[in-house]
Amino acid sequence: MSEPSVVDESHRLLLEATTSRGRRVRNKLATVWMVGALVVALIPLAWVVGYVLIKGISSLDAAWFTEELTATTRRAGGGMGPAIVGTLVITAGATIMAVPLGILGAIYLNEYGGNGVLARVIRFMSDVMTGVPSIVMGLFIYTVYTVNFGQNGFGGSLALACLMLPIVIRSTEEMLKLVPDELRQGSYALGNRKWRTIISVVLPAAFGGIMSGVMLAIARAAGETAPLIFTIGAARAFNANLFEGQMTALSTQIFSNARVPFPAAQDRAWGAALTLVAIVFLFTVAARIVSARVARRHNA
């Protein structure tokens, strides 16, 4: 990046003296456009967050977290407990599957594949896979899993894992690239084999960066709705067993409660939205803190 402060300052003074009025006006207009764009983007953010906070906060009491979902959505009552449990358990299941596989895939790309044909194909296809819509992942898991094994939490975990896998692969690879080659050479010089070097030297060196990418992937997965609506069913009772019986999740609860015209259901949807946004922001901020800490260590 340039050093605009120095350049900008001297050059602003020069401009005042030498630039024609038309050129100065065009420059001003461009600045107005850029600042205006930022303001336009901030309005919906403030609006959404404000509404979710104000409308959602009134739903959150003790019963919200501990009670089962009500059977009569048109009337107030019941809690969101099963959905909170569902979101956490299903996302955890997806994380357990996608993160180790994604890190292994990234190790292949950066430590073994390099610029070979296979590595280039995998890299390209991971990029393509990040672009596959989440609802297609849901349909995919529906056709290969749900049709055969019925609706349960594990189907949702599988669909979310498919979404997370390419994100983890690509972000981890970027972090492995940053590990200096001298570390690897030092390890080889001590007589370590390549696999030991990767596990005990390369991965620990990149750990913070990898974690930050993983947490962003978790945040993305926890907020997803489309992959879950065909795969997990719609339970009202607590169920923490991924492999047995239907489940429910915060995102699918928001969707189903937002579709009906009853005020009580809509209040429930706002409450669920606040709970979900809190969970997602927690992971996003955690990722930020971890990556900031890593960056500081690199600079030091």
Next chain:
Amino acid sequence: MVAPLTDEPKSPTGRSEDMASAMSSGRGGRGDTVFRAVAAGAGLLVLVVLALIAVSTTREAWPAFQEEGIGFLTSTSWDPAAGEFGALAFIYGTVLVSIIALVLSVPVSLGIALYANEAAPKRLRKPIVYVLDLLAAIPSVVYGLWGVLVLAAVLNDQVYVRFNDWFGSWPVLGWFFGGSTGPRSFMTAGIILAIMITPIITSLSREVIATVPSAQREAAYGMGATRWEMIRASVLPWARGGIVGSVMLGLGRAMGETIAVALVIGSFPQITTHLFEQGDALAAVVANQFGESSGTHRAALVGMGVVLFLLTILVNVSARAIVGHFDRRSKGA
């Protein structure tokens, strides 16, 4: 591998790898072989999953494809009760709301990206990026909830009705703003999508703009350019490929967005240029009707997933190709 080793570009770890393999030629090489195979297997999983997606969804959708033939793509008649499954109105809806989203989002995204990299005071740059990350972190279903319960009514009362009054009977503008108006419409879906893809396009194009060498900027300033002239002469030409690529990736994202669109588009499949009328889209109809479907109806919905999969693959692959093309050119120069 068929290609001779000398032709392969050296990996960043090339040298130390050679040393390691020279040293491990004796005992204990098995650990390395196994680990390499496991890692390669994990990488190959990506290819396997993509192939499985294509095969399994196509197979599940086959009854609908067989029954409708090419009509699945060209017929506008969608009537599950009568066994008619034409997806054209849904394809049209997906394309239309994505175009609305791009038209609204690209000027805003580019403006923010340029501001954050070129014009903002240094201490503001990090917070801007941070705030955009938050915008991107809000789940799509929350945007949908806000869209259907809050934004849709405001847009209809404050904007659509007035535009309809003013321009509804004008020659060209009437195509877009004429007809009837309603809170749930193509336009509402397009606006929600625009909000959702703005952080994506912004952060991708910001990264591209950050790669413009400062020598380019200083050269323009040295010629006496204003900041805007510098951006036009140095930054935009250099970053053009990457920016086009980011916009295409945003387009791919918009086409696949499901839940928010399902809530605000109105669920009434029709082909019209009137932006304020109800419509439907591929992903949205799958989300809305899948639960109550069975037989050929369900197969047809999976078939829409197949169409969506192919559309987004097409958009994504061309985005990567465009970025790659410009990348090579700017590195070759």
